[in-house]
Amino acid sequence: MIKVQKLRKEFGPKVAVNSLSFEVERGEVLGFLGPNGAGKSTSMRMITGFIPPTDGKVFVGGFDMIENPIPAKRLIGYLPENAPSYNDMTVHGFLSFCAEIRGLRGEDLKKAVHRVVEMCFLENVLYQSIDTLSKGYRHRTCLAQSIIHDPEVLILDEPTDGLDPNQKHEVRQLIKRMGEKKAIIFSTHILEEVEAVCSRAMIIDRGEIVANGTPDELKAKADRAGVVTLIVGGVAGSVVMEKLGQVAAARKSAVVKEESSRVVIRIYPKTQCINGELAHQISDLATREKWRVEELHTEEGRLDEFFRSITLPDTKSEETK
Amino acid sequence: MNQSSLGNITTLAKRELKGYFASPVAYVFIVIFLLLVGFFTFMLGNAPFFKLGQASLDSFFKWHPWVFLFLVPAIGMRVWSEERRLGTIELLLTMPITAWQAIVGKFLASWAFLLLTLICTFPIIMTVNYLGKPDNGVIFGAYVGSFLMAGSYLAISCMTSAITRNQVISFILSCVICFLLILCGYPPVTEFLTTLGVSQSLIETIASLSFMTHFDAFQKGILDFRDLVFFFSVIGFSLFTTGVILRSHRAG
Known part of the structure; x- marks a missing residue:
């Protein structure tokens, strides 16, 4: 479903993402790991067509994101970092707008809104203005937006950031359930999340893939594995x-x-x-x-240990915002 | 333009327009506009409304370029800078729509809002018709001119709001650009240029870029094709530039 070929992004002299290639098929949940500023968000922004790559190609469902962005974007649901949404709208208004721009009308639109409201537990705040909501609700509103058209591809940038442990658990279950039928990429800093949800994990450091495999394979590579x-x-x-x-x-x-x-x-x-x-x-x-x-x-070996051993403890390469 | 792009533009414009009325911005704007225009029309100038002794709205329309100068950038400044500040631009531009649909949709919504504001000045038409027999054709022409001028100011404000995520900077930039575009055709300025010995053809060229030159014709009730072209070119150019700016931001 998602095919990324030699993706590269430069911001001025800085190379944010360097020659990234991978594929994600339907039924796979790919976890994107990496220290801050490793190029996770930049990669996701290129895959969703928000920023153009300096070089390389992205195919979503066979459509080239640069040559033919509209059909490619139609297949994608995207939760950007920090879960932005229109603060002055109500949850219901916002979701209806997103459904409408995705081409849903009338009964279909109502059904779609109802479905995601149930999936993301938003019934209580449906008619509240988004700027009055707590961070958890705001996050879930944006998550609801990303799945409103039941997309085949889901790109989630830190989907559990800012949620309480119960909400984190719910969202993980949701991702896992949806991962059976969709191709999902999600980024996270929480390594236990990768073990709980992903069928495959990829560690990125300084714009390059440094490890790629199932969570078990990666854990086995940790120093303490087998001790x-x-x-x-x-x-x-x-x-x-x-x-x-x-x-x-x-x-x-x-x-x-x-x-x-x-x-x-x-x-x-x-x-x-x-x-x-x-x-x-x-x-x-x-x-x-x-x-x-x-x-x-x-x-068993621990993922965070492996993570630390292969990503360099360098904080100089902070992500440029 | 096919069905779906029209649909996308309408959806976006509807959301944007609702946004104005979801906050106090819309109401404050309309009230301030009416108060200012009313005050200027009846109180200021050589020939305020009642002293003019004519059934015309000259004293009303001649203030529009100046009132719009400050109020339209106040509407336009948030159009794109707000999207960038909130990060919703990332949502918007990853939806299955093109950037120009977003640009046009947002512009049309704000323009429709300005139209609504202009419509709210209708009591003055009733007043002047009650007091005398004005030429309603001229009044209509002046309204068209005022609406087009507001659209041009707005397009420029949209452009400056795409440049920066800081609304204050966006506001000041668009005020300055619009002010220059007024000034370069303002009689005292062109006369001053003449005294400096600038050649007449150059002065005319500069003056032809001014809002004033083209708005004047509308105020006289003349709907000249060239004036229409002027305002639509300003709008078209500004919106095109907005697209270029937005794209260059994303390209990093």
Whole structure:
């Protein structure tokens, strides 16, 4: 549905997005990750046709966004960053306007407004002026606008920003549900969101893709992925350490904490693997040695750790607004 | 122009026009306009309405260029700068509409609002018709001229509001541009240029760019094709420039 080819954007001498290429099919939810100023919003603005790329192509549903923008834009629902909306209008007025500009009329328009009002829980504020609403409601009003024409492609720039935990949960469920039938791209800073919603995640840093894969694949690349934590009682740390030297899959181990009654040890695997082999071997060892194991578990690896390891901690490249 | 672009323009214009009446802007504007024009017509000048002793609205229309000079930019200044400030321009231009549909739709809405304001001055037509026998053709012509001039001011204000997201800057810029376009045909200025020894043909060229020169003809009840062309060219040019400015902002 969405095809991006060698997309590039320069703002003066600064390259905001550099040679970005990827595809998103129907039924996929692609999470866009990246530090501030990495080029996420700029990329989304180019995909939705708001700003023209310096170079490269965007196809939406087969339509070229530059050559043939109107049919391409018709397929897209877009929630811009900070969820802008016309403050002087009521929620109902705003949604009706958006439906009308999307070509809906009469009964269809009423049905569409009713549908999104229900989906985004806006019944209570339907006839309130948007500038009197709380941030959460304003955000959901703009989200409602993006799905009013039941688009095949959804581009959401930080859709859960500024929502409370319950609302975040609702919106995630909504995205996940819609992701079964649509092609969705959404950006976020919340890494747990990626795990909860995305079928694929892409990390962008300084305008380039630095990682691309399913959330599980990315997690497996984290430093701590596959590390086994072992808590044993009644044995001295040094004894355990010595015995652990015999474990084939272990690269090294370290005592994290030693108390009188128990010892906490972390064992690093030889190859980066989370298939449980290391844990099996340790478990066998513990059975042979008759240790009183309190806890034994393999770290899955964490997305935020991986994120930090591949995106450079540089705050100089702030996004130009 | 096909059906859908007309539909898009109407949808946009309707929203914009509703926006005026959703806030106090519309009411304040109409009241201030009527008060100012009324005050000038009856109180100021060499020949205010009653002292003129004629059943004509000359003393009414001659103030329009000056009142519009400050009031129309006040309407036009928010047209695009507000969209940029709120970020709604990003919504608007990612909808399945072209930029020129948005530009024309927003312009027409504000112009329709100015038309409504002009219509609100109808009591003065009734007054002058009650007091005497004015030439209503001339009055109609002057209204057309006033409406076209307001449209030209408005198009220029739309253009300046596309330049900046700061409404104050937009207001001042459009006031200055409109003021210059009035001045270059204002008799005291052209006379001053003559005393400086500027050649007559150059003065005429400059004066022909002025709102005053073209509005005068309308005030006399003359609907000259060239004057119509002038006002529509100013509007067309300003709206075209608005499109160029908006595009260059997005291109970064």
